[in-house]
Amino acid sequence: MKKISLCRLCLSRFRAKNAALQPAKLENACFICKGLVGKLDSFLETALAQSKEFEWSTFAVSTSFSKDVFVREEKVADLFSPGDFSSLKNSLNAQAISRISAATGKKSSQRFAEATFLLDFISGKSNAKPTPVYVYGHYLKFSRKHCQSRWHCSDCGGRGCESCGGSGQNYPSVEEEIGKVLQPLFGAASATLHACGREDVDVRMLGNGRPFVMELKDPKKRAPDLGVAEKLFAENSDVRAINIKTVPQYFVDAVCNSHFEKEYSALVSADRPLTAADAKKTESLSGTMIFQQTPKRVLARRADLERRRKVFSISAKVEKGGRLRLKILAEAGTYIKELIHSDEGRTKPSLAALLSRKAACDELDVIGIRDYFLETLA
Ligand SMILES: [Zn+2]
Ligand SMILES: [Zn+2]
Structure with a gap:
């Protein structure tokens, strides 16, 4: 019977004696590894x-x-x-x-x-x-011009052209603002934002902020002084990250797949000045279940479904100029703008239907995200 020649390491891996095996004269004559070892x-x-x-x-x-x-x-x-x-x-x-x-x-x-x-x-x-580093924190957005993720210019696809002023983006983004602080601090090759939901470009994110994890790929450093980052964020009047710290990778899933109740502040106007009686009517929406057909403005990206969402509470105050300032606490995933203007009847009930007026949401801010659960992981 022809013997099988193996290199030293391969031979040592087979512990029982077997007459069919013999040591190879040269390592690259090994039957199994051909000298790879x-x-x-x-x-x-x-x-x-x-x-x-x-x-x-x-x-x-x-x-x-x-x-x-x-x-x-x-x-x-x-x-x-x-x-x-x-x-x-x-x-x-x-x-x-x-x-x-x-x-x-x-x-x-x-x-x-x-x-x-x-x-x-x-x-x-x-x-x-x-391996990547993950930085967890909350972001505040004081601007009504920043979208959440980098959004490549539709004309040039991100290369930079005349219509985007060479920036490659249609809008400045939260991702960019946080990334430009963290990426150099960690010496990373790229910075990607993972966030817990998103607000519209024209909606501010106030209060305790929105949970996020920034993924920094190919970092040269793993433990830079995050105090330096917090100072730089404090100087940014558009986007600020607070309470940042490095976390294990599983935070990305925890943050992206969690849904929390949110508090909003909305400024509402109608086709006539709104009154204390209108405010009172508005507050009657507290504790009601609303039915929202996917808003027309997001239909291109989302399936056309009806969602049931609970509006836990609404308070309303008349402001100068006959507008109402609303404070709303609602279930995760409630479309607030549609709750106000009704989206041509696709949201029921709505403020517009309740007041029998054309109503508009002039300004919207998220003022609180009830994300206590994430704090238990951190
Ligand atoms: Zn071998
Ligand atoms: Zn462009």
Whole structure:
């Protein structure tokens, strides 16, 4: 019977004695790995040099091999009982982990790794990269001109043209304002905003702010002084982030998939001056369930459905010029502008229908998001 030649590492992985195996004279004559194992040292050297370019204290290793290697390994494994050998992938991962630990004094952590060492035995390349950093906080928006995410100019797609003044964007954004502070502070390659819902461009976000997580990719630093960021935010009169801190990745899901009751302040006008009697009628909407057909202004993006939403409370005060100042507490997902003007009858009941007037929402602010749940995670 023809013997199977294996390199030292591959041979050592098969623990039970088997007469079919013999040591290969040259490492690259190994039946299973064809000498791939011997590349580990040079792969690690390259990756370790790269890992000096950024801050990290924990790491994970990821290796990839071509299918052929696994097919050949399977052939040898068939000669053994399952408990009598460890796989090439497991043993190379274990070797890589112990070498990286020895070289750097740092610990491996699959779940909370700050650096990933990629050892690609298919392409013959290796590298080390930082995992993203996540910064959690609340943002306030004092402007009625900022949208939430970067919104590329429809004429140039973001490259910059005459119609967008070279900026590549139709609107300035919350994402940009927060990113321009955090991205350089962390030395990151990019900054992406994940937020808990969104307000319209012309709606301010006041009160305790809106929860967000900013994802910073390829960060050179992981723990810069966030006090510096808070000072810079305090100087921004349009968008401010408060109570920021770094958090684990699972915050992104928690923040994006949570829905909270919100408090609003709205300034309402009608086709005649509104009176104390109108204010009183308005307040009768407190505690009612409203039915909202998807607003016409968002129909292009959302399915046409009817939603049931609870308006917990409304208070109304007459202001100068015959307008009403409303304070509204409503269930997550309530369309407030439509609750006021009725969206041509698509929201029922509405303020417009109740007062039998044409009513308009002149200004809207979110003044509170009841997000106490997130604080329990933080
Ligand atoms: Zn081998
Ligand atoms: Zn443009």
